[in-house]
Amino acid sequence: MVDEVVNIIGSYILKILKYSDVTPKNLYLNRRKFVEGLGLTSLAFVATPTTAKLSYSTSAKPNTIDEITNYNNFYEFGTSKTDPAKYAHSLTTDPWEITFEGVSQNKKKFDLPEILKGKAIQERIYRLRCVEGWSMVIPWIGFPLRDLINELEIDSDAKFVAFETVYRPTEMRGQKRATLDWPYREGLTIEEALHPLTFIATGLYGKELPNQNGAPFRLVVPWKYGFKSIKSITKISFIKEQPYTTWSSKSPREYGFYSNVNPNVDHPRWSQATERVIGEGLFGERRKTELFNGYIEEVGDLYKGMDLKKYY
């Protein structure tokens, strides 16, 4: 029993220690102090387990780091799944600046460390379902987007949040070709952006986010198709109208603004009823795709009464 408790406390401390990898160095020292004072906190944690944090993670077994970092759709580095692992190293992720629009505060540009300062970094193990019909389970590290939004003085009439990926053709070879209308843009409704599941990832597997996975700052919306989870974000705008989004503008019939995972609404050219589970090998069986990627309890209310076939 004592061993168990020690183990739990130990693994918890370890997890926090790992955050040093995803936290800029100037914050790292402060965290060390925090860990030192953790003795009491962690005991308290064991006594009253925080269910909130645990329930947002799936119990499914995460994919290996190899799978997660070598099978990526990140057209900024090429259209092949292996291109990002090959070419993403050329992207400079430090320093990294994020610009906010639709906020009334004077300061609109922030360096990444300024944004991360004071954020409670946590792990979220999420399912990721790609619109192409495959899925993975990824242990992200980061914080809920709402933690960031709540710090900003956003315009009161904002109904949508628009995100933009960095545009740097010299560092992102895929942007030299007009495969997509660069820069890559995505968006959410403000309700979706404020949902506690909506996450900003700055790391995975307890380590700094690899470039091919959208370093240094990316969105993760686990109940939507993967392309909604925009990578390497440099601009976030709070706006009144539904924003331009890359895939849904390229092919509006195939990719909707919402793009919630839905086995009953097929992509016009292929079925969305099932998915291939990455990591199951050559003879792996397909998995039945779940509505909202299995997060119906959490997000179902957001779309109550909405015709999901119309607003796909």
Added chain:
Amino acid sequence: MTLSSLFRSLPISLLYCIFLIPIPLYFYWGTVNQLGPDPMRFLEHKYGELGLIFLLTTLSISPLFKYAKINLMRYRRCIGLVAFYYIVSHICVYFFLDIGLSIDILLSDLQKRYYIIAGFFAFITLIPLALTSNNFALRKLDIKTWNRIHSLIYIAIVLSIFHFILMSKTWTGELYLYTGITIFILILKIKSTKLYKKLSTYSNADISK
């Protein structure tokens, strides 16, 4: 079998071996998890792409002879059949591994998915070509019929390219390349048809009037 005929046939059978080895090899790599995180898709796409490449190679043999005086006619049957075997392997991966032998998915794919429909008909049009790619069929059929059957390959390549375009999310480098080669080969073919020649002589006659 005389010695000379043995020499003549040997390189062709060797060619079959070399061209077909990737089929079992890739499958083996798939079973030992050497094809990346998504081995099924890798195998399916690899067989399909190699099938397309061999199909385009078969198609370029006749224009190569005509315009560049490079004679590879001797290998055309071999390469054509190799293309067919790759396409059969491609379909096997789709049926056995991708949709997991599900007749339901197959039927719904054949009704709803344009890329599957295009691919399916491309395969169907290739079957008579494969069946008549042997000396027996050449002897039995008169050359006109045989040629007519084998010109089905132009329908097959168009359907195959549509199959590829329809399943792609964007225009990739490969897609441009294969579509470009196909269009080029088709233009050369159209230019050599009797109908085209007739039409161009008519129009020339019109101009000279």
